[in-house]
Amino acid sequence: VRLHSHDVRYGSGSGQQSVTGVAAADDGNSYWRVRGRTAATCERGTPVRCGQAIRLTHLGTGRNLHSHHFASPLSGNQARAAFGEAGEGDYLDDWTVVCSGTYWARDSEVRFQHTSTDVFLSVTGEQYGRPIHGQKEVHGMAASSQNNYWKVMEGIFMQPSEVFKAEQYHAEL
16 A cells, blocks of 8 residues: 555544555555654755654645554554644654665665654554545554555655765775
């Protein structure tokens, strides 16, 4: 599924904007911007390192992928929501990129681990009813599994910066 959000709030728990999974490949509400962690600057074109903390900001609403200790509505696991305004939120918006190698490659699988609660961004097979009928629950799981691998499907990709290219290909002092 694709990580999805739109301005529909959960009716219980945090009452924040819902984050779900959808199967549709042409869904305009499944685009997220990768940004530096809260209170950090991330220069455009800088590759994301495995183990680096980031924020994912929903393009349509400007809210960040967020987690906290509320229970998810269907499975009772840790809830996911979208939070903040215009990309600004709090430290509960920070996620660690878990991948193999040195950098997150756009064609490889990746996991996102919440920096404050250590759970992985996961999807269940459970589906919501109204008003988000058929969308799958996205939640936090303490253990890694096949349900918490994610992959970039499409988007705008920046070329690595000149500083990064020099770092990669020049080992001399």
